[in-house]
Amino acid sequence: GQSSPWRNYTYSNEVNAVAVEGTTLWAGTGGGVVKWDTLNGTYVRYTAVDGLADNYVTSIAIDAAGNKWFGTRGGGVSKLDGTHWTTFTTADGLASNYVTSIAIDAANNAWFGIYGGVSKFDGSTWTTFTTADGLAYNYVLSIAIDAAGNKWFGTYGGGVSKFDGATWTTFTTADGLAYNYVHSITFDAAGNAWFGTAGGVSKFDGAHWTTFTTANGLAGDYVNSITFDAAGNAWFGTDSGVSKFDGAHWTTYTYVDGLASDWVRSIAFDAAGNAWFGIYGGISKFDGATWTTYTTENGLTNNHVESIAFDTAGNAWFGTCGGLSKFDGAAWTTYNTSTTDNGLADNWFHSIAFDSAGNAWFGTGGGVSKFDGTHWTTYTTANGLASDWVRSIAFDSAGNAWFGTWQGVSKFDGTHWTTFTTADGLASNWVTSIAFDAADNAWIGTDGGVSKFDGAHWTTFTTADGLAGNSINSIAIDAAGNAWVGMGYGVSKFDGAHWTTYTTADGLVDNDVRSIAIDSAGNAWFGTYGSGVSKFDGAHWTTYTTADGLADISVLSIAFDQAGNAWFGTLGGVSELLNLSALHIDNITGAPGSAFNVTGEGFAPDQTASVTVNGHIVGRVITSSSGAVAFSLTTTGNSAGRYTVRLSLPSGASAQYTLSSSAPLRSPQASASVFTVPAGLEMHEVTLPLVMK
Numbered sequence: 001g002q003s004s005p006w007r008n009y010t011y012s013n014e015v016n017a018v019a020v021e022g023t024t025l026w027a028g029t030g031g032g033v034v035k036w037d038t039l040n041g042t043y044v045r046y047t048a049v050d051g052l053a054d055n056y057v058t059s060i061a062i063d064a065a066g067n068k069w070f071g072t073r074g075g076g077v078s079k080l081d082g083t084h085w086t087t088f089t090t091a092d093g094l095a096s097n098y099v100t101s102i103a104i105d106a107a108n109n110a111w112f113g114i115y116g117g118v119s120k121f122d123g124s125t126w127t128t129f130t131t132a133d134g135l136a137y138n139y140v141l142s143i144a145i146d147a148a149g150n151k152w153f154g155t156y157g158g159g160v161s162k163f164d165g166a167t168w169t170t171f172t173t174a175d176g177l178a179y180n181y182v183h184s185i186t187f188d189a190a191g192n193a194w195f196g197t198a199g200g201v202s203k204f205d206g207a208h209w210t211t212f213t214t215a216n217g218l219a220g221d222y223v224n225s226i227t228f229d230a231a232g233n234a235w236f237g238t239d240s241g242v243s244k245f246d247g248a249h250w251t252t253y254t255y256v257d258g259l260a261s262d263w264v265r266s267i268a269f270d271a272a273g274n275a276w277f278g279i280y281g282g283i284s285k286f287d288g289a290t291w292t293t294y295t296t297e298n299g300l301t302n303n304h305v306e307s308i309a310f311d312t313a314g315n316a317w318f319g320t321c322g323g324l325s326k327f328d329g330a331a332w333t334t335y336n337t338s339t340t341d342n343g344l345a346d347n348w349f350h351s352i353a354f355d356s357a358g359n360a361w362f363g364t365g366g367g368v369s370k371f372d373g374t375h376w377t378t379y380t381t382a383n384g385l386a387s388d389w390v391r392s393i394a395f396d397s398a399g400n401a402w403f404g405t406w407q408g409v410s411k412f413d414g415t416h417w418t419t420f421t422t423a424d425g426l427a428s429n430w431v432t433s434i435a436f437d438a439a440d441n442a443w444i445g446t447d448g449g450v451s452k453f454d455g456a457h458w459t460t461f462t463t464a465d466g467l468a469g470n471s472i473n474s475i476a477i478d479a480a481g482n483a484w485v486g487m488g489y490g491v492s493k494f495d496g497a498h499w500t501t502y503t504t505a506d507g508l509v510d511n512d513v514r515s516i517a518i519d520s521a522g523n524a525w526f527g528t529y530g531s532g533v534s535k536f537d538g539a540h541w542t543t544y545t546t547a548d549g550l551a552d553i554s555v556l557s558i559a560f561d562q563a564g565n566a567w568f569g570t571l572g573g574v575s576e577l578l579n580l581s582a583l584h585i586d587n588i589t590g591a592p593g594s595a596f597n598v599t600g601e602g603f604a605p606d607q608t609a610s611v612t613v614n615g616h617i618v619g620r621v622i623t624s625s626s627g628a629v630a631f632s633l634t635t636t637g638n639s640a641g642r643y644t645v646r647l648s649l650p651s652g653a654s655a656q657y658t659l660s661s662s663a664p665l666r667s668p669q670a671s672a673s674v675f676t677v678p679a680g681l682e683m684h685e686v687t688l689p690l691v692m693k
Contacts, residue, residue: 006549008047010573015278019060028057049549051085053078055572061102071099093126103143113140134168136161144185154182176209178202196223217250219243227267237264258291305569308559309352319349353393363390384417386410394434404431425458427451433475445472466499476516486513507541517558527555551575583655595668603627610648619675632671641682
């Protein structure tokens with residue numbers, strides 16, 4: 001809802017499923033559910049923020065009561081009754097949260113094809129069927145129910161299983177099925193079963209099998225969907241367009257004819273006889289003569305978001321596996337090899353970093369591209385880069401660019417290239433991450449441990465030293481200089497002397513950690529593959545999942561904007577978690593001896609929190625039932641300098657004041673809590689900024 005601190009940004013033109021309900025077309029996409037008004041072409045988008053189980057929607061069914069059922073990839077099933085969302089997961093009785101297909105039988109039972117068998121829900125009780133019961137294979141891709149009430153299940157490699165409520169019968173290529181990978185099932189008016197497979201279409205009349213392939217006139221042999229129109233024509237959605245078959249003749253429609261793209265995933269017909277095709281690229285409507293394409297507005301270019309970075313102007317940059325998106329808070333700009341005719345290396349963006357001059361550097365699957373706001377420059381192995389597959393980018397204090405590749409680390413000073421490999425002391429040449437600490441040491445994550453390089457000497461850390469695992473996914477350095485290392489076995493932290501590992505046993509949501517970032521309050525954030533995000537304040541763990549509003553449970557990248565909002569790049573788009581907590585000081589300057597009045601809001605309610613000044617605890621406050629705080633600080637005995645006030649809560653916030661003899665003396669106000677700031681805490685040095693990955 002609107003009060004949610006979450007925002008989702010998705011690409012919702014990757015359409016996996018369509019369903020018609022009167023003049024409404026429901027589209028299940030890789031970026032949420034889109035409800036189209038087919039009369040005027042307007043739409044409403046629903047994402048995890050609204051209550052959807054996960055933004056990647058694989059399947060849709062509408063039951064007799066008009067409830068919409070949405071199967072998701074990893075989030076379970078969501079039901080929309082028109083107003084309210086209800087989600088069902090393994091916790092409720094679903095056999096797996098990876099749902100591929102849905103069908104509703106005559107008794108209004110919902111049947112779900114999942115990665116793990118078949119689950120049936122009668123409205124109160126869940127029943128699961130697997131190979132142990134007679135199912136051909138436990139990875140089910142498609143479900144259909146015939147006129148006699150038999151359930152048919154298409155599987156991933158096991159053929160088709162038919163269930164009459166008591167007996168299971170399986171059909172495979174040995175019986176006449178075209179291929180054992182069955183993506184779609186439907187029935188014609190005569191009761192024949194039609195199967196769309198990865199090797200053509202098979203028709204089964206109960207006794208005999210007939211197979212149709214490209215040799216007969218089918219557009220492509222990889223068949224995602226089959227539907228019959230009112231006249232009895234069969235329509236096949238394939239990887240090479242749409243084919244219509246009237247029983248004798250084939251007609252194929254492709255991109256050339258007006259289809260949005262040739263990868264057709266789903267088909268539905270409305271009451272007026274219009275055909276609607278869900279496609280990678282939007283929705284195409286065909287009225288028998290004219291093609292019309294429906295797409296949601298330009299936004300994120302792809303939902304697989306591997307990297308996020310912010311430029312000094314506050315623009316967000318998102319690197320995806322299908323191009324680069326820039327968001328200024330209102331408008332989106334897309335960059336890819338087809339729109340950027342000036343040397344963009346590749347469309348798969350693994351990493352983004354900005355140098356001190358404000359140039360953007362992008363690590364891609366085809367080299368490094370640099371963008372100065374106007375011109376693109378690409379560097380590859382031809383220039384001196386170790387490999388064109390660039391997973392990470394970081395800059396040292398001298399402004400040299402460092403690139404992690406799968407053939408070592410390359411350093412570029414603007415003119416010359418230097419490559420470091422195992423021959424020099426690097427733990428492994430497969431480099432996934434690079435970060436620099438305040439002393440300008442390079443911390444390099446590889447698939448053989450962590451290497452630290454001080455410019456002259458190499459030190460490698462492995463499991464033998466205390467690291468949880470040797471195949472490293474990510475590294476971040478906090479303000480205290482601790483190195484945080486993420487891998488498939490949890491997170492390991494190195495304080496310069498000792499390694500400490502955190503796993504699910506400690507509070508981490510999942511041990512497969514793909515991304516790490518440290519916020520301005522010093523909290524460590526960990527993006528996992530398959531379970532969401534964990535935040536650690538040094539004592540307490542907080543987990544965020546799709547139930548909270550996270551776009552997808554697999555989080556590949558994390559970054560923070562200037563306002564302290566957290567941004568997550570996932571396999572289901574981008575999520576923004578608004579930083580609603582803030583501290584305010586009535587005066588930002590004052591003469592030594594001044595009193596400062598501090599207020600704050602947006603914190604967790606009824607919590608005891610420490611108040612620190614420059615890291616020293618000066619007192620404790622309890623947040624109100626609305627999450628507000630108020631207290632005063634007295635600075636008698638303090639010297640001139642800069643002071644940072646922080647409230648230590650999971651949603652912590654900070655503010656600063658400066659004592660200066662040239663500023664006026666600020667007088668105290670009445671306050672319930674007055675804390676004296678001890679002498680000797682002033683800071684004169686400007687602290688180094690956090691090292692951003």
